[in-house]
Amino acid sequence: METTLGLLGGGSSGGNESNSTVAKSEVANKEYPPEAELELGLGLSLGGGGGGRVKPCKPCAWGEYRRILTAKDFPSVVSQDDSSAISGFNRANGSAGTKRSADTAAQEVSSATAVSQVVGWPPIRAYRMNSLVNQAKAPTSEQDKIVNESDKTRDALKGKSYSGEQNKNDADFREKAPLGFVKVNMDGLPIGRKVDLNAHTCYETLAQILEDMFFRPSKAIGFTSSGGEKEKGSKLLDGSSEFVLTYEDREGDWMLVGDVPWGMFRSTVKRLRIMRTSEANGLAPRSQERNQRQRS
Amino acid sequence: MHSKRKKELAEKLEEKRVCAFPDEALELVLVNIKCHKDRNSVSLVCKDWYNAEKWTRTHVFIGNCYSVSPQILVRRFPNIRSVVLKGKPRFSDFNLVPPNWGADIHAWLVVFASAYPFLEELRLKRMTVTDESLEFLAMSFPNFKALSLLSCDGFSTDGLAAIATHCKNLTELDIHENGIDDLGGGWLNCFPKNFRSLEVLNFANLNSDVTFDSLERLVRRCRSLRILKVNKNVTLEQLQLLLISAPQLTELGTGSFLQSSTQWQSTDLESAFKRCKHLRSLSGLWEVTSIYLPVLYPCCATLTFLNLSYASLESGELAKLLPNCSQLRRLWIVDTVQDKGLQAVGLNCHLLEELRVFPSDPFDQDILQGVTELGFVAVSHGCPRLRYVLYFCRQMTNEAVSTIVNNCPDFTHFRLCIMNPYQPDYLTNEPMDEAFGSVVKTCTKLQRLAVSGLLTDLTFEYIGKYAKNLETLSVAFAGSSDWGMQCVLGGCPKLRKLEIRDCPFGNAALLSGLEKYESMRSLWMSACNVTMNGCRLLARQMPRLNVEVIREEDERYDSEVNKVYVYRSVSGSRSDAPPFVITL
Numbered sequence: 001m002e003t004t005l006g007l008l009g010g011g012s013s014g015g016n017e018s019n020s021t022v023a024k025s026e027v028a029n030k031e032y033p034p035e036a037e038l039e040l041g042l043g044l045s046l047g048g049g050g051g052g053r054v055k056p057c058k059p060c061a062w063g064e065y066r067r068i069l070t071a072k073d074f075p076s077v078v079s080q081d082d083s084s085a086i087s088g089f090n091r092a093n094g095s096a097g098t099k100r101s102a103d104t105a106a107q108e109v110s111s112a113t114a115v116s117q118v119v120g121w122p123p124i125r126a127y128r129m130n131s132l133v134n135q136a137k138a139p140t141s142e143q144d145k146i147v148n149e150s151d152k153t154r155d156a157l158k159g160k161s162y163s164g165e166q167n168k169n170d171a172d173f174r175e176k177a178p179l180g181f182v183k184v185n186m187d188g189l190p191i192g193r194k195v196d197l198n199a200h201t202c203y204e205t206l207a208q209i210l211e212d213m214f215f216r217p218s219k220a221i222g223f224t225s226s227g228g229e230k231e232k233g234s235k236l237l238d239g240s241s242e243f244v245l246t247y248e249d250r251e252g253d254w255m256l257v258g259d260v261p262w263g264m265f266r267s268t269v270k271r272l273r274i275m276r277t278s279e280a281n282g283l284a285p286r287s288q289e290r291n292q293r294q295r296s
Numbered sequence: 297m298h299s300k301r302k303k304e305l306a307e308k309l310e311e312k313r314v315c316a317f318p319d320e321a322l323e324l325v326l327v328n329i330k331c332h333k334d335r336n337s338v339s340l341v342c343k344d345w346y347n348a349e350k351w352t353r354t355h356v357f358i359g360n361c362y363s364v365s366p367q368i369l370v371r372r373f374p375n376i377r378s379v380v381l382k383g384k385p386r387f388s389d390f391n392l393v394p395p396n397w398g399a400d401i402h403a404w405l406v407v408f409a410s411a412y413p414f415l416e417e418l419r420l421k422r423m424t425v426t427d428e429s430l431e432f433l434a435m436s437f438p439n440f441k442a443l444s445l446l447s448c449d450g451f452s453t454d455g456l457a458a459i460a461t462h463c464k465n466l467t468e469l470d471i472h473e474n475g476i477d478d479l480g481g482g483w484l485n486c487f488p489k490n491f492r493s494l495e496v497l498n499f500a501n502l503n504s505d506v507t508f509d510s511l512e513r514l515v516r517r518c519r520s521l522r523i524l525k526v527n528k529n530v531t532l533e534q535l536q537l538l539l540i541s542a543p544q545l546t547e548l549g550t551g552s553f554l555q556s557s558t559q560w561q562s563t564d565l566e567s568a569f570k571r572c573k574h575l576r577s578l579s580g581l582w583e584v585t586s587i588y589l590p591v592l593y594p595c596c597a598t599l600t601f602l603n604l605s606y607a608s609l610e611s612g613e614l615a616k617l618l619p620n621c622s623q624l625r626r627l628w629i630v631d632t633v634q635d636k637g638l639q640a641v642g643l644n645c646h647l648l649e650e651l652r653v654f655p656s657d658p659f660d661q662d663i664l665q666g667v668t669e670l671g672f673v674a675v676s677h678g679c680p681r682l683r684y685v686l687y688f689c690r691q692m693t694n695e696a697v698s699t700i701v702n703n704c705p706d707f708t709h710f711r712l713c714i715m716n717p718y719q720p721d722y723l724t725n726e727p728m729d730e731a732f733g734s735v736v737k738t739c740t741k742l743q744r745l746a747v748s749g750l751l752t753d754l755t756f757e758y759i760g761k762y763a764k765n766l767e768t769l770s771v772a773f774a775g776s777s778d779w780g781m782q783c784v785l786g787g788c789p790k791l792r793k794l795e796i797r798d799c800p801f802g803n804a805a806l807l808s809g810l811e812k813y814e815s816m817r818s819l820w821m822s823a824c825n826v827t828m829n830g831c832r833l834l835a836r837q838m839p840r841l842n843v844e845v846i847r848e849e850d851e852r853y854d855s856e857v858n859k860v861y862v863y864r865s866v867s868g869s870r871s872d873a874p875p876f877v878i879t880l
Contacts, residue, residue, distance in 0.1 A: 118798075120390030121772065122658045122688060122715045123746075125447070127473040127501070131606060132656065183663060191664040191690060 186214050186243070186274035197266055203258050207245060214274060243274045256280075322348040332357050351375055358382065359817050361423065362842065365867035366404045370411035378417035378442075379408070385820045385861055386770075387795055388422060389447060392822055392859070394848060396874050400424045400450075402432070403872070409436040417442040417468075424448065430455030434462035442468035442496070449475035453483045453502065460486035467520075468496035481506035481529075487514055494518040498525040500549045500580060505529045516541045525549025528582045532565055539568040547601075548572065550580035553588050562591055570594045579603035586613050596620040603628045605654050611636035618644040626650040631666030631688065638671030642678025650684035651675060658688070658715060669696035676703035683741075684709040691722040692749060697731035707739040711746035717773035717798070720750040727751055733758035736766075746770040756780035760787025768793045781805035785812050795820040803830030806860075810834065813841050818863035826857045828880075834862065835880035842869050843880040 124132075185192035193213050200206045245257040249268040257265065257272070326348055329335055332355070339349040355378040358364060370376075383399025385392075401423050408415055415437045425448050433440065440463050445451075453476070459469065460483055484499075484506040494514065499506070508530070515521060515538050522545060524538065530551030539545070565588075575595045584592075584607045596602070599621055605628040609617075614629065614637040624645045629637070631653050641648065655666055669692045676682065682704040692714050701707065712731075720727055728749035736742060736758050743765055747755060751774035759766065760783035767790050775781065781801040784794065785808050793816065802825035813819060813834075828845065835843040846859035869879040 118717070120387065120392045120797075121717065122655065122713055123390050123770075123772070124655070124658055124688075125389045125473065126391060126475070127447075128605070128654065129658075132658070185662075190662070192662055193664050 182269060182271045184210060184213070184272040184274065187276045187279065189214070195272070197269065202262055203265075207257075210245065210272070210274065242277050244277050244280050245272065246275050246280060247272045319344065319348055323352045326352045330355070354378060355417075356380070360863050360865075361399050361404070362870055363817070363863060363865045363867070366407035368867055370407055374411070376412050377415060378419075379404075379415070380419045380421075381423060382421045383423035385795070385818065386422070386793075387797065387820055387822065392797070394846065394874075394876060395449075396424075397846075397877065398424070398870065398872050398874065400426075400429075400872065402426065402429045405429055405432055405436065413437065414439050416440060417444075419444040419446075420448055421446045422448065424450040425455070426450045427452055427455035427458065431458035431462075434458045439465060441465055441493075442470075444468065444470040444472065445474055446470075446472040447474060452477035453479045453481070453504070456499075457483035457486045460484065461488075464488070464491065465493055466491075467493050469494070470496055470498045471501050472498060473501055476501065478503045480504050484514070485510045492517045492519065495520045496523040497521065498523065498549065500525040500527050502527045503529070508534050512537055512541060519544075521545065523547040525579060526551050528552040528580070532562075532588070536565045536568045539565075539572060543571040544574060545572055546574050547577035548575055548579070549603075550578070550582075550584075552580075552582040553584040553607075554582070562588060566591045566594065573598070575599060577601040577603070579606075581607040583607070584609075586616075589613055589617055592617070593620045597623065599624060601626040605630055605652065608632040608656055609637070610634075611640070615640035621645060622647070624648055626684075628652040628654070630654050630656045632656045633667075634665075635667055635671035635674065638667060639674040642674040642676070645679060647681060648675070648679040649681050651679070651682060652684075652686040653688060654686075655688040655715065664690060666690060669693050672696065673699050673703075676700040680704055681706065683707055686711040686713075688713045688715060690715055691719070692728065692731065693721045693723050694726065694728060694730040694734075695721075695723075697728075698734040701735050701738040705738050706741060707735070708741050709744040710735050710739065710742060711744065711770070712748055713746065714749040717748075718750045719748075727754070729754040729758070733762075736762040740765065742766055744768040747774055748772065749774075752776045753780035753783065756783040760784045763788050765790055767791060769795070771796045771799055773798045775799045775801060778802055778805035778808075782808040785809035791815075792817045794818075796822070796824060798823040800825055802826055803833070806830050807834060810837055813838060813862055814864050816864070818861065820859075820861050822859040826860055827855050828857055829855065831857055831860055832880050840864060840866070844870075844873070845878045845880065847876050847878055849876075 181194045181196050183192050184195050195206070195209060195213070197206070200209070246254050247257050247265070247269045248254050248271050250270060254273070322345065326335075326338060326345075329338060335349055335353055339346045350373060352375070353373050354375060356369065356373055356376050357380045358369070359382050361381050361383045381401070381404065384397060387393060388397070399422065401420060409432070413436075416439055418433070418440075419442070423445075425445060430451055433443070435458075443459060443463075443466070451474075456469070456471065459466065481502070481504045487494075487510075491514075495518070497514075506527075506529070511526070511530075512534075515524065521542055524542060524545055525547070526535070526538070526549060528551050530538075532551070532553060535551055539548075569591055572595050575598055578592070578595070578599055578601070581604055584604075589609075596617070597620060600623055602621060602624055604614075608630045609632060611633050614633045618624075618640050622644065625647055627641065627645065627648060627650070629641075629652070633640075638653070641651070653667055653671075657663075657665060667687070667689050669689070672685075672687055672689070672692075673696050676699065680703060683706045685707065686709075689712075692712065697712070701710075714728070721731075728747075729752055731749070732745070732747050732751070732755045735745065742763055745759070745763065745766055745768070747770070753776045756775060756779075759769065763769075766788045769784060769788070769791065771794075778801055781796070781799070782805055784791070785805075791812070797820075799821075801821065806821065806826050807830060809819070831843050831845055835841065842861075842863055842865050844861045845857050846861065848858065870877070873879055
């Protein structure tokens with residue numbers, strides 16, 4: 001499977017859209033500390049675990065996050081044999097280039113980065129691309145910017161890729177996405193999903209949907225389970241699965257899902273992550289405490 | 297003896313001439329042969345047939361405008377009424393060809409004006425057309441009837457105004473997905489008040505408002521109008537009025553379904569649609585929502601082509617719509633319908649021959665959205681007659697593709713786009729070689745193939761060996777070495793167009809096709825490992841090929857070749873090449 005790591009400290013999985021492109025780095029910098037601090041954060045975070053909910057200062061939280069998920073968790077996109085393919089691809093990126101973290105080897109190229117920086121890929125005609133852009137719901141100022149960008153593409157493409165500009169604008173208005181859609185990523189899967197939180201009023205139904213999405217995809221789209229997918233675990237919420245459900249709140253902290261009332265969760269959640277229980281060191285004890293409390 | 301022999305021969309010749317098929321009869325027969333491939337064959341039989349064919353040919357198709365000059369064309373065929381011309385390489389659709397590359401129609405029009413004053417039809421694809429050219433066209437050909445522009449650029453609505461003003465016999469105006477400068481909708485008002493010959497009007501591409509009154513009056517007086525595709529500025533209320541005036545339509549492109557006024561009744565629209573009993577094709581449908589979809593149900597029964605590619609439907613909406621569309625042969629949709637929506641396709645559209653699934657969000661690569669291999673498999677189970685597919689997805693497996701082609705062995709066009717480059721089979725982590733191997737082995741009628749995903753040379757070995765009818769091959773981010781391209785060039789006897797980007801094919805691969813390129817229309821290679829030396833060698837060895845390197849400003853090394861376009865031509869190298877095109 002592809003890795004979507006390799007950028008800006010490489011700590012996040014594919015769900016982190018702001019890691020994906022050079023063009024988006026302005027967006028990314030708002031949320032994440034610059035790289036120099038990150039590398040320090042790496043060292044500092046080793047002892048920085050601590051039990052329960054972690055709410056320290058931002059760089060440490062980022063470091064904490066990095067400790068849970070590292071580049072080594074994710075298999076590389078292409079085997080070593082295909083180095084020629086990768087090097088050809090890297091050349092194709094030309095001036096755009098790819099950002100790499102200190103951790104990752106040169107081979108690991110974020111496919112998310114690559115796609116958005118490649119001119120004319122995916123192969124969709126410019127006319128249809130413009131229509132897609134204009135149809136997306138975005139604030140008017142963004143809309144004007146997008147229209148101007150797409151006009152530009154018809155005239156000159158010196159080095160800058162149409163796709164790159166497009167992606168930046170997409171990122172801007174994706175963050176303002178309407179409805180209750182949030183991204184969900186699962187450890188070990190570079191491609192995430194979106195779930196509509198507005199369709200749920202409690203944790204149980206949300207967990208159910210997520211379990212269907214990630215553990216029983218055939219069921220999720222209406223096909224009966226053919227046994228092709230291994231059942232990876234049962235409930236995400238009670239700690240009996242090898243995965244736990246966590247979320248990132250508005251302040252950038254990662255918490256276990258289920259700790260706060262639904263309404264409060266709903267108002268602060270930015271995105272979700274299905275984390276391996278073994279990796280969720282800083283958060284797991286809390287879950288066990290909760291189970292003990294429930295059982296007693 | 298000698299003179300006797302002469303006499304015998306003379307008598308024999310006399311007999312032959314008497315028994316010979318008179319030219320006029322031959323021409324009468326040949327007039328009915330329309331297919332240009334057949335006509336090409338006819339012209340090769342003998343001198344008489346060549347001449348007869350030459351004088352009776354009225355339609356010519358030129359797949360590459362630089363393969364022949366207008367002068368050669370008019371000498372070869374003196375009686376042409378209808379021309380199809382294609383210009384830029386197909387990858388120009390994806391911004392890979394710099395602007396001002398060429399393919400300007402004007403030089404052709406000037407020659408046509410003197411040689412074909414009775415020209416009636418002009419259909420252009422990927423050509424540059426200026427307003428001056430459109431005006432020149434409108435003024436030079438009094439009998440001009442049909443203009444179709446697809447993926448063209450260089451003109452504005454002023455050019456359309458010229459056409460509307462001067463072409464008194466116009467039957468067809470088809471402005472389709474072009475890079476057009478939209479200066480306003482006033483062009484539509486330029487049709488004269490007594491003008492009534494229009495049969496086809498397509499301005500779905502244009503963004504500005506047309507004067508609705510003019511449009512309505514035009515539609516009302518053109519009683520033969522059968523194809524009408526309006527742009528998204530035409531409201532539902534206006535659409536309803538148009539439908540009332542033109543119930544004879546066979547193809548309809550609606551405007552936008554976004555309705556801000558809540559007052560308006562959809563029942564009127566529904567009855568307007570009901571009156572259109574001859575509708576075969578429906579498109580447009582911008583922003584159509586669940587509320588309005590049922591309005592379409594009554595006219596869906598006769599539909600053979602439904603283009604929902606500008607309407608982002610959900611799976612449930614599609615599932616409710618499709619049971620009404622049992623006659624569908626062609627369906628274009630957006631991947632917002634997801635696999636569930638495709639399941640509905642498989643359940644309802646058993647006559648389906650063509651499916652195109654477009655991505656709604658092509659750049660958000662880190663979210664699984666859209667369709668997967670499961671949807672494609674579901675369609676293949678229910679639609680065994682499928683022969684044309686264009687499928688954008690984010691994951692695929694070898695096994696799924698194998699299942700699909702076993703269900704649908706009649707594919708003629710298989711265009712699969714796994715949107716992440718180099719993506720392997722997501723379940724086995726293997727390359728997608730076996731997927732395309734099964735396509736070419738099973739689908740013996742395959743004419744067009746576009747590959748994607750992680751592919752080694754093995755894919756191309758399969759293609760070269762099995763794809764006997766393949767004419768067009770599109771390759772991106774694939775292959776491991778020169779051998780891949782060599783396999784294709786060494787096999788595929790019917791290959792006409794080969795377009796390659798971002799592959800590790802170099803000079804050895806390029807040069808292995810020396811003998812092949814003259815039987816092909818064109819070769820495009822970009823971001824591969826080809827150098828100037830290789831291209832120069834090719835140009836030197838094959839004088840009847842044009843080898844054009846596109847050199848863009850930020851390329852530093854003279855020996856590097858980023859983009860090369862090779863095509864056969866009987867008219868030598870281009871005289872209108874811009875400075876960034878280097879002809880070797």
